[in-house]
Amino acid sequence: MHDVRQIAGLFDMRADFVDAQPYGSGHINDTYCAWYDQAGIRIRYIHQRINHLIFKDPASLMENIDRVTAHSLARLLDQNHPEARRRTLSVILSTDGKPYVVDREGNFWRTYPFIERARGYDEIRTNLQAEQAAKAFGEFQKLAADLGGKRLNETIPNFHHTPKRLQALQDAIAADSFGRVRNCQAEIEFALSRATDCRKVTDLIAAGVIPERVTHNDTKLNNVLLDDVTSEGVCVIDLDTTMPGSVLYDFGDMVRTATPTTREDETDLSLIGIRLDRFDALVRGYLDSAASFLNRAEIDHLAFSGKLLTLECGIRFLTDYLQGDTYFKTKRPGHNLDRCRSQFAMVKAIEENLERMEEMVQVAAGSLKIVAAA
Ligand code: ADP
Ligand code: MG
Ligand code: MG
Incomplete structure (x- = not known):
């Protein structure tokens, strides 16, 4: 388990870190779900370590993700979609304005708001x-x-x-x-x-x-x-x-x-x-x-x-x-x-x-x- 609290501190979270656990069943990245306290309300975020053995250039990958998600959110807001922020991932920037951070070991991390009341399934049943x-x-x-x-x-x-x-x-x-x-x-x-x-x-x-x-x-x-x-x-x-x-x-x-x-x-x-x-x-x-x-x-x-x-x-x-x-x-x-x-x-x-x-x-x-x- 990584020091997620320390990683979290590198992002512009505007909420207080409470705790984090490994999350999900993905095979590629290391995914954590972290709870935050935002003026007394509990909200959660996904912090993810990007597997840089597979993705050799995390910065250019994050540039893609940042551009695509920002564009999608803008489109959804244009449409007045009632759930715009649940319909696309969006990238939380680092305190120095980048779509990722690099930790002391050279790992690349990104942060997304947690999409609530929904989940992915490993097998299609219906x-x-x-x-x-x-x-x-x-x-x-x-x-x-x-x-x-x-x-x-x-x-x-x-x-x-x-x-x-x-x-x-x-x-x-x-x-x-x-x-x-x-x-x-x-x-x-x-x-x-x-x-x-x-x-x-x-x-x-x-x-x-x-x-x-x-x-x-x-x-x-x-x-x-x-x-x-x-x-x-x-x-x-x-x-x-x-x-x-x-x-x-x-x-x-x-x-x-x-x-x-x-x-x-x-x-x-x-x-x-x-x-x-x-x-x-x-x-x-x-x-x-x-x-x-x-x-x-x-x-x-x-x-x-x-x-x-x-x-x-x-x-x-x-x-x-x-x-x-x-x-x-x-x-x-x-x-x-x-x-x-x-x-x-x-x-x-x-x-x-x-x-x-x-x-x-x-x-x-x-x-x-x-x-x-x-
Ligand atoms: P991998 O490439 O390792 O499959 P994913 O990005 O698919 O990584 O994330 C792993 C798992 O974490 C997903 O299957 C999903 O259950 C969960 N997850 C990832 N991002 C979010 C999010 N923003 N909100 C809620 N759950 C998420
Ligand atoms: Mg996946
Ligand atoms: Mg993947």
Whole structure:
């Protein structure tokens, strides 16, 4: 446990520190919830140590977060949103006016107001949760869509550049440093035969058909706080990977993580399938908030994006397997290969259902238009 009281003193809190405990189930940062006394009223804040082993440039990351959240809050206030300060994170500045502080050990810390009466869930249990989470991510993108000024910092370059991920796989195959290529011929063939899919979105971005936007890039359900009473998506959190990207990466990753019938490392491939009811919930929730700013090409590729992000993730697992399991934490020999197989089984499931999924997107988009015109 860090000396949170000492860290807290470096921020412009305007309230008296009472105490702090480790908080939440995040795997990346060290998160603390701290209680404060503000003129006799108890309020709490989140103090978070940024994992600078993963995020090598915390200052430029915090510049992104500060700009995006300040812009979103301004938009919400423009709209007279009754809960503006609960609908977006906002950054508490340090006593010297920075969006972060650095402690004696060189750790970077940030502070957010605590979003009350809402929580994130590690597992999606209902279609309502899926719908509300997707709606909240759409809302997040929408609020950030007209952010002015210079391009956001690319904190992890080429994060979702699928052709580069495929190239990395090809390099790992050529090197075959661990003699594992012979164990995964079928998976290699599966990936390489989908090179055209890998290029699709990056080509459309290069052609200007799909725009670059502000995207979240870690659209797991536990990164949206849902209202304790209504389950409404209240606030998107965990903005470390917010940077320039395509909305398709955000939506595709929701499909990848929220629609499978099994866990990410299921080894019985016969159990792996896509829950179409869950996909439909994601589409309806997402388009409810995002349809108003998306272009036609983005909407037309929503179903495909689920396939793309699942394929990309499988390629990354396979590459790590070939390179001796150095990037993803593994719990057993062959864990990365199992994960790859499960992702690729999911890709197959999506391919088999793609037409039906595309229909769902068009129906949802069409019904929204009727509402808008009415
Ligand atoms: P990680 O990158 O480690 O997942 P998160 O930013 O997602 O870090 O934070 C970890 C957990 O802390 C979240 O899952 C959530 O439960 C909680 N949390 C983070 N920020 C807030 C906040 N502003 N209000 C309430 N809870 C928060
Ligand atoms: Mg998180
Ligand atoms: Mg995170």
